[in-house]
Amino acid sequence: QVQLVESGGGLVQAGGSLRLSCAASGRTFSSYTMGWFRQAPGKERQFVAAVRWSGSSTVYAESVKGRFTISRDNAKNTVYLQIDSLKPEDTAVYYCAASPVYYTSLSSISHYDYWGQGTQVTVSA
Numbered sequence: 001q002v003q004l005v006e007s008g009g010g011l012v013q014a015g016g017s018l019r020l021s022c023a024a025s026g027r028t029f030s031s032y033t034m035g036w037f038r039q040a041p042g043k044e045r046q047f048v049a050a051v052r053w054s055g056s057s058t059v060y061a062e063s064v065k066g067r068f069t070i071s072r073d074n075a076k077n078t079v080y081l082q083i084d085s086l087k088p089e090d091t092a093v094y095y096c097a098a099s100p101v102y103y104t105s106l107s108s109i110s111h112y113d114y115w116g117q118g119t120q121v122t123v124s125a
Contacts, residue, residue: 009119022096030074038092050106
């Protein structure tokens with residue numbers, strides 16, 4: 001069992017930056033694929049970014065490439081999402097997720113078994 005707790009969200013002006021953190025419990029964190037998803041009001045939850053256990057392999061949604069950076073620190077059981085050049089359309093609840101199983105695809109919601117409670121990111125124009 002893995003418990004995930006996100007933090008770092010907030011209200012920021014367009015063009016600003018935020019760093020989201022996701023702290024995980026459990027001794028097997030280092031073997032999990034970790035992902036970030038987001039859900040805007042009235043929309044479905046969508047994939048943002050993911051990183052494999054070693055941190056060397058990352059995947060991003062096209063809409064965030066070049067602005068978002070995912071990373072992990074296995075010693076701290078934490079995964080991060082650095083968000084730069086924020087846009088109003090980035091406004092959403094951001095969720096951290098963990099997958100204990102190796103899948104070729106990192107972007108499928110169904111591949112993630114554990115989820116955090118989410119952290120709100122609001123970007124003003």
